[in-house]
Amino acid sequence: MDLTIIGHWGGFPKAGEASSGYLLAHNGFYLLMDCGSAVLSKLQTIISAEKLDGIILSHYHADHTADIGVVQHALYVGKFTGQYDKTLPIYGHGLDSEGFKQLTYKDVTAGIAYKPDEILHIGPLSISFLQTHHSAPCFAMRIEADGKAIVYTGDTSYFKELADFSKGADVLLCESNFYKGMDGSAAGHMTSEQAGKTARQAGVDKLILTHLPHFGDLSRLKDEAAEQFAGEIIIAQEGLKMEI
Ligand SMILES: [Zn+2]
Numbered sequence: 001m002d003l004t005i006i007g008h009w010g011g012f013p014k015a016g017e018a019s020s021g022y023l024l025a026h027n028g029f030y031l032l033m034d035c036g037s038a039v040l041s042k043l044q045t046i047i048s049a050e051k052l053d054g055i056i057l058s059h060y061h062a063d064h065t066a067d068i069g070v071v072q073h074a075l076y077v078g079k080f081t082g083q084y085d086k087t088l089p090i091y092g093h094g095l096d097s098e099g100f101k102q103l104t105y106k107d108v109t110a111g112i113a114y115k116p117d118e119i120l121h122i123g124p125l126s127i128s129f130l131q132t133h134h135s136a137p138c139f140a141m142r143i144e145a146d147g148k149a150i151v152y153t154g155d156t157s158y159f160k161e162l163a164d165f166s167k168g169a170d171v172l173l174c175e176s177n178f179y180k181g182m183d184g185s186a187a188g189h190m191t192s193e194q195a196g197k198t199a200r201q202a203g204v205d206k207l208i209l210t211h212l213p214h215f216g217d218l219s220r221l222k223d224e225a226a227e228q229f230a231g232e233i234i235i236a237q238e239g240l241k242m243e244i
């Protein structure tokens with residue numbers, strides 16, 4: 001699998017950048033995980049929206065879904081010009097009917113509710129889910145293909161089961177919206193220290209810190225996570241591409 005970071009800011013995008021969006025590619029299959037603000041603009045520097053085979057959403061907060069509407073418009077225009085003749089599946093949980101119903105638009109996109117207790121097979125990918133601790137229903141995802149695994153936490157405060165869910169993954173793409181010593185739990189977010197702790201408990205190979213804060217010195221996040229986790233730690237960056 002190839003992972004490309006499209007956007008990594010928590011809450012809203014920094015000027016000229018994007019909030020949550022991650023592109024997974026495997027054997028010519030393209031899955032976009034979350035579709036936050038400015039993700040479509042940044043995605044198009046890599047592939048056009050017509051090339052996507054699916055979108056999957058962790059939850060319905062705007063920093064993860066803001067660009068769903070414009071992806072739908074892009075594909076609608078694609079139908080009009082004859083560039084696009086498919087219906088794009090958008091996978092989301094069914095615990096928020098208002099959020100879920102936005103996923104279906106004409107014959108352009110079709111909302112599909114994933115069942116958190118079942119493995120979802122999309123193209124060559126197998127995806128399992130774990131509900132996180134957040135201010136809105138949100139699901140972490142473990143995506144596996146050809147014996148490799150990546151876990152994307154979505155938004156969450158620290159909880160022990162997340163490490164069990166992430167056990168032995170090659171990459172943990174973990175939110176780190178706060179610095180060590182801060183209390184992110186009320187907002188439903190983790191600190192750098194908790195991200196490092198989760199990576200250590202799970203025994204993952206690599207930790208990518210994402211859903212980054214708009215304050216402080218981001219390099220501190222890495223140092224603080226490294227006090228907990230001895231493996232490789234990367235701070236998410238737009239355009240960062242990694243083979244898993
Ligand atoms: Zn968020």
Ligand SMILES: [Zn+2]
Binds near residue numbers: 059061134155
């Ligand atoms: Zn959220």
